[in-house]
Amino acid sequence: GESVGLHLPTLSVQEGDNSIINCAYSNSASDYFIWYKQESGKGPQFIIDIRSNMDKRQGQRVTVLLNKTVKHLSLQIAATQPGDSAVYFCAENMAPGGYQKVTFGTGTKLQVIP
Amino acid sequence: DGGITQSPKYLFRKEGQNVTLSCEQNLNHDAMYWYRQDPGQGLRLIYYSQIVNDFQKGDIAEGYSVSREKKESFPLTVTSAQKNPTAFYLCATKGTSTDTQYFGPGTRLTVL
Numbered sequence: 001g002e003s004v005g006l007h008l009p010t011l012s013v014q015e016g017d018n019s020i021i022n023c024a025y026s027n028s029a030s031d032y033f034i035w036y037k038q039e040s041g042k043g044p045q046f047i048i049d050i051r052s053n054m055d056k057r058q059g060q061r062v063t064v065l066l067n068k069t070v071k072h073l074s075l076q077i078a079a080t081q082p083g084d085s086a087v088y089f090c091a092e093n094m095a096p097g098g099y100q101k102v103t104f105g106t107g108t109k110l111q112v113i114p
Numbered sequence: 115d116g117g118i119t120q121s122p123k124y125l126f127r128k129e130g131q132n133v134t135l136s137c138e139q140n141l142n143h144d145a146m147y148w149y150r151q152d153p154g155q156g157l158r159l160i161y162y163s164q165i166v167n168d169f170q171k172g173d174i175a176e177g178y179s180v181s182r183e184k185k186e187s188f189p190l191t192v193t194s195a196q197k198n199p200t201a202f203y204l205c206a207t208k209g210t211s212t213d214t215q216y217f218g219p220g221t222r223l224t225v226l
Binding site: 008045046089102104105 | 118120145149154155156157159204208213214215216217218219220222
């Protein structure tokens with residue numbers, strides 16, 4: 001399978017507990033942020049996004065928090081399930097001169113303990 | 115990955131050979147991207163195309179080439195000039211009304 005999870009920070013949580021995955025982004029001019037989920041051997045899947053004019057956005061079982069002061073993004077997963085086990089990474093977007101520049105984080109591996 | 119397909123899923127190449135990775139989409143998205151993913155690293159942009167018959171180099175274009183003759187297709191050729199081509203290759207697309215890139219399932223390339 002795909003070895004994208006090697007050498008990544010790992011978060012282990014008990015099934016049913018809440019998970020919090022953190023991401024520090026680099027550019028204060030970034031105005032759009034996305035969380036992706038990547039299962040082993042597969043392409044990344046969009047989970048949730050947030051614009052820089054917001055500090056919180058909720059989806060189904062997931063919440064993204066944005067702290068622009070310290071350039072920090074977090075993903076909260078409620079009632080974590082075994083199917084949530086994957087690598088999660090954030091992406092920051094900025095659009096200098098109309099071209100979209102995207103920077104991807106290295107990711108955090110989430111392991112759900114049944 | 116929805117309407118984005120990448121083929122093959124696994125590809126093996128001998129040193130000195132060129133290989134072409136396919137990316138096809140039926141999402142009617144104008145922009146298409148190729149990324150390389152290595153263990154422990156973030157995705158790195160190889161090439162991107164914002165419109166048919168136009169494409170631009172990304173951060174690590176050396177040893178790669180692309181074409182964009184059709185809106186639906188954005189093939190990536192890994193040439194023998196690419197020194198370390200073993201990696202997971204991801205194609206992504208983006209529509210004009212969104213800032214979100216959506217990814218295909220990926221192709222795992224291994225050099226023997």
